[in-house]
Amino acid sequence: MRPLIEMRSIQKSFGGNIVLNGVDFEVLPGEVHALMGENGAGKSTLIKVLTGIYERDGGTIVVNGREVHYRHPKEAERDGIVVIHQELNVIPTLTVAENIFLGREPKIGRTGVIRYKEMEQQAASYLRRLGMDLDPRELAGRLSVGKQQMIEIARAISTNAKCLIMDEPTAALTEREIQALFSVIRTLTQQGVAIVYISHRMEEIFTICDRISVLRDGQFIGTKRVKETNFDEIVQMMVGRQIGERFPKRRVTIGEERLRVERLTKKGLFENVSFSVRAGEVLGVAGLMGSGRTEIMEAIFGARPFDEGDIYIDGRPVRIRSPRQAVEHGIAMITEDRKQKGLVLEMSVHENLTLPKLEQLATAGFIQSSKEWDVVLSLIHLLNIKASSPDLPVKALSGGNQQKVVFGKWLAMNPRILILDEPTRGVDVGAKKEIYEVINELAAQGVAIIMISSELPEVLGMSDRVMVVHEGKVQAILENDGLDQETIMRAATGGNR
């Protein structure tokens, strides 16, 4: 079969810094081809070279048997190569059909008047073809992230796309939405559309992809058929070394009860939530997105009001009405959305690291520079944060290092209770393991840890007990002793334990 896209010996450097060095990458029609590598390995640069955002320094790109030199993503789109970005480009105030046909609306002559009926019918036919359950007249903003993503896919298909490049397509999707996405992907590949699938999630890649290509430090390491490889081999290709066990073991004696929550209720979000966490324990929290798991934790952290219920720390009842009071009680929360809620992106690494405890590093409001730097340097060392300077804006760091800064920010205040919401989202394999080690180290120091995660292997690998939340209620609290994914999934989808 003739490849749809053939990239050979691609070279690219930025100011003497070689980012891509002799990379080969080919995509066949109708295949799902995973592009893997740690953050900074060159995946997104390769895609940008392909779609004409960057000009290549060397190598050839052949599309449909013809050598191409795109200068703009629009030119790549004309050849059917469309990128579906992580940050969706859907306009929330327009309808599904309006979004699909944005800029290409069928009009009456040259008047600019849109033929709505025709547009909606066409949109409906695309949606049907892709097996998507969407009303063309629904406002996009009312839809979940997963369905908004469907709009983008439908838009691409309506322009006759031959190859969809998906960058972390499942990062914000619920389990159910992921299944829906996979079924759309299967429909597309049957129609000969190729998918380039960029993701850190191994399980998904082994479920949906046909082949995997791995990049490391700008080098092409190899392409493997999924059927002929395994998890460990791919990880080794990505990190260039044996990473050892995926979830490091910890040896901790679990201590006294730290946090107890009783009958916590917020109408419409969650009700009657009761659980406890002990010192040195990791309580995993599983549940579908939208199950209320994040909202429960936000309520405990004082970031969201609740109607009823009691919170006890070390057996004593506490009133927490703001994040500030939570911090004063030794609670820290690492939010799932680090860019919106975790970091001040414009500020430097060092300013972010000391933000929650700045007042303790100041005398009469004046920041004690030497004290501050002691804290900053020890955190950078402790967490192995890779930044060329602590004065670098945090937005210049990779996802994994940004997440380490978020961790460092809270470690600085020596929390006694740590709530983690998706602590490894968008973080590559190597950095993931470092984060797991930090979590274990904290547990060993006697911190009580609550970890929300959508990745079931992570929940199983890290937790002592697992709390499963379904539609705002605690469906089950399970000892992690021979526990498997199916049991958790069954509870998370409302089945009995």
Added chain:
Amino acid sequence: MMEAKRKWDVKKLGPLIGLFLLCIVLSILSDDFLTMDNWLNLLRQVSINALIAFGMTFVILTGGIDLSVGSVLALSSAITAGMMAQGINGFVAILVGLLAGMVMGVLNGVIITKGKVAPFIATLATMTAFRGLTLVYTDGRPITGFASDDIMFQMMGRGYFFGIPVPIILMLMVYIALYVVLKKTTFGRHTYAVGGNEEASRLSGLRVDRLKIYVYALTGTLSALAGLILTSRLNSAQPTAGTAYELDAIAAVVLGGTSLSGGRGWIFGTLVGALIIGVLNNGLNLLNVSSFYQQVIKGAVILLAVLLDRRKEA
């Protein structure tokens, strides 16, 4: 990384370079421009806008805006002048005037944080209301001839200290104090953090609402101080004083390179920005450019500065 840092420094110097070029051109075009007398006069004029703009810098750094500064200036001036006209001691009247400015700022801050009203709308409303109160209080007439014998009040606008006009000294003192606050204190760091990412700051345990109220209170107080200088110089409190001053203050902040979306900026830039506007006003007057054209030129300069800033960012 080193390169990134250097680039940033050059970018920061932009406004300063602009100011120097402006001064060079004006000193060639006008013999009077580079005289000591002219500069003391220029700086004294600049001080009023600069004081307001210093406060505005904090407000804009938090991602807000304060349109009410001109009205705060007028109402607090009228209060001080009114008290002195009734024979109340100048020192007390000054303190009450400053306090009035602070209270108006606190009110802005409370409406914005507790009432969750967008700063633009909140201060647009108080701008109108404070102006109305000024007109009510003064009955629409200027308050004059009240301070002929109060040394302290006269000093504020007309006094000299070692040959330097008092308004300039006040401006520099406030500048140094606020520079230190922004650079060295938790209050300064928190100001940047709130403007950079309010939600992340709140979740980091910062008292976001309180910080914002302080910031608007600071701007209110500085507007009142600017008003007292103006009133002292004119020896009269005009009910329409300070009209459209918010625009010059915002222009100074923006010219100095502070981002209107918050979180990025510096107060030195604002000082330079205020000087650019002052030098431009002064130079165009010296060159006898009609006041109508002056506005056109000022607008063009602001636009040019912002466009140059954009290009550097791209």
